[in-house]
Amino acid sequence: MLLLALLLVLVALSACTTPSTDPGADADSDSTRAGAPTGLSDCRPVDSDRVRGRAPAYLPGDEPLTALPVSDAVCAAVWAPRGTGEFVPQGVAVRGRTAWLTGYDEGQPGALWCRVLRMDLRTGRLLAERARVEGSVGGAPTVGCRHGGGAALDQHGLWLAESSRLWLLDPDSLAVLRVWRLEDPVQGSFTVLAPDGRIGLGRFRPSRVHPGRAALDWFRLSDVLAPGVTALDLDDAVSSRKVPSHAQGAVWARMGGRTGVWFARSHTRCGVLEGPGGVRRSFLPGAEGMAATSDGLWVVSESSARAFWSQGGRPLVPTLSRVDTSRVKGWPRPACDPAG
Numbered sequence: 001m002l003l004l005a006l007l008l009v010l011v012a013l014s015a016c017t018t019p020s021t022d023p024g025a026d027a028d029s030d031s032t033r034a035g036a037p038t039g040l041s042d043c044r045p046v047d048s049d050r051v052r053g054r055a056p057a058y059l060p061g062d063e064p065l066t067a068l069p070v071s072d073a074v075c076a077a078v079w080a081p082r083g084t085g086e087f088v089p090q091g092v093a094v095r096g097r098t099a100w101l102t103g104y105d106e107g108q109p110g111a112l113w114c115r116v117l118r119m120d121l122r123t124g125r126l127l128a129e130r131a132r133v134e135g136s137v138g139g140a141p142t143v144g145c146r147h148g149g150g151a152a153l154d155q156h157g158l159w160l161a162e163s164s165r166l167w168l169l170d171p172d173s174l175a176v177l178r179v180w181r182l183e184d185p186v187q188g189s190f191t192v193l194a195p196d197g198r199i200g201l202g203r204f205r206p207s208r209v210h211p212g213r214a215a216l217d218w219f220r221l222s223d224v225l226a227p228g229v230t231a232l233d234l235d236d237a238v239s240s241r242k243v244p245s246h247a248q249g250a251v252w253a254r255m256g257g258r259t260g261v262w263f264a265r266s267h268t269r270c271g272v273l274e275g276p277g278g279v280r281r282s283f284l285p286g287a288e289g290m291a292a293t294s295d296g297l298w299v300v301s302e303s304s305a306r307a308f309w310s311q312g313g314r315p316l317v318p319t320l321s322r323v324d325t326s327r328v329k330g331w332p333r334p335a336c337d338p339a340g
Contacts, residue, residue: 043075043296043324051318053079053124058306059316066315069282069332070323075296077318081119081126088112088307089319091151091190091249091289092300093158097121099320100171101300102151102160102289105131106307114148114162116174121320130174133160133167137181138230150191150202150249151289156225161188161201166224166232180224183233186217190289192250192261197221200261201232202243202250216243216250216261244274246338249300253292256328264290268303268314270336273328281331284323285315297323 044050048064055061056079065071080087080101091102099121104112114133119126133145145162152159157177160167166180166188182188182201189204200216217237224232234240243250249264260276264287271283286303301317308314 043073045072046074046077046318046321051077051079052122054082055079056082056085056304056306058085058309059304063316066285066317068284068315068317069335070284073324073327073331074284074321075324076121076322078119078121078124078320080319081117081124083126084115084117084129085306087115087117088302088305089288089300090147090149090302091160092291092298092320093151093153093289094121094291094293094298095153095171098127099291099298100151100153100158101319102148103302104147106305112147114145114160116148116158116160116169118171118174128172128174130169133169133176135167135176135179137165137179143179149189149289151291152191152193152199153291154193154221156221159191159193159199161191163187163189166191166201178225180229181231183231185215186232186234186237190247190249192216192252194218194252194261198238199224200250202247204247214243214245214247215240247274248287249289251290251292251297253290253297253325255297255325262290264288264299265338267338268308270334270338270340271301272334272336272338273331279328280334281328282334282336284321285317293322295322297325299323 086105089101089103093100099119101117116130118128134142136142148162150161158169158171164182168178187203188201190202192200198218200218202216203214217240244263244265246265247263248266250261258276262275265272266287268286271285271287273281273283284299284301286301287299289300291298299321303314303317
């Protein structure tokens with residue numbers, strides 16, 4: 001009997017110390033790490049007081065966020081870290097409670113140097129930054145990244161696209177691992193990763209080779225990462241497709257029962273989400289890069305960046321917003337035109 005009692009005590013103790021396998025209770029789950037509700041049904045629309053981090057000093061402290069057609073679907077929001085007032089965000093990648101923002105510092109054309117920020121989504125705190133991204137393409141003289149666009153994160157690292165180059169950075173140190181030259185008409189206005197091992201590079205502006213045509217060119221990651229590859233040409237692409245006009249960002253996701261590439265089309269006063277089958281819905285003004293997670297879609301907006309806010313008439317939209325896309329079918333049709 002004494003032996004049986006001891007065994008029962010040991011079983012009870014082991015049950016108490018076994019880690020939980022319930023993601024909702026796991027302190028390292030996506031939901032908890034992002035400081036988000038454990039279910040999208042818990043989404044509460046965000047107001048100014050619930051935006052994480054501190055609003056930039058140039059913004060009015062008492063002005064409410066602009067009411068948008070999709071405001072009810074914005075479950076969380078974060079301002080860019082303090083001290084980055086010149087930063088114009090363009091791309092976003094998210095892993096757990098951490099976000100990587102890519103973009104450029106406002107300034108004269110030709111000097112819009114790329115900046116990369118790593119930040120805590122719970123607090124908006126800056127964890128690391130690289131103020132200027134530089135590297136060498138195939139041993140050529142060092143070049144700098146300008147007007148950094150799309151961002152994407154996978155097991156290889158943090159992908160950063162600009163018009164004429166594609167960069168791969170270490171997500172932790174933000175050091176440059178590799179850089180590729182993009183040969184016209186290939187452009188890196190935005191980028192998207194597909195689950196089958198492809199990377200897509202988007203053309204926002206017409207090229208000299210294909211005037212008037214915006215496109216998304218797909219490359220196999222295995223080809224891109226092959227030793228000795230330093231340039232990507234249209235001949236290297238496995239396929240190309242047309243994209244909507246004024247596409248500023250793209251993400252591979254399943255939303256509204258449709259899986260594939262979704263595009264953010266915008267200017268600083270207007271936003272449209274366009275998906276597979278020509279689905280078009282109202283979206284966040286100034287929407288640029290997007291990152292799909294288990295908690296919804298993180299979207300970066302440039303509308304409140306100082307470079308645009310100082311011109312007046314821009315809606316007040318946080319730098320990063322997490323959107324519940326489970327009801328995307330019910331979102332209103334666009335009331336504005338990004339091309340207008």
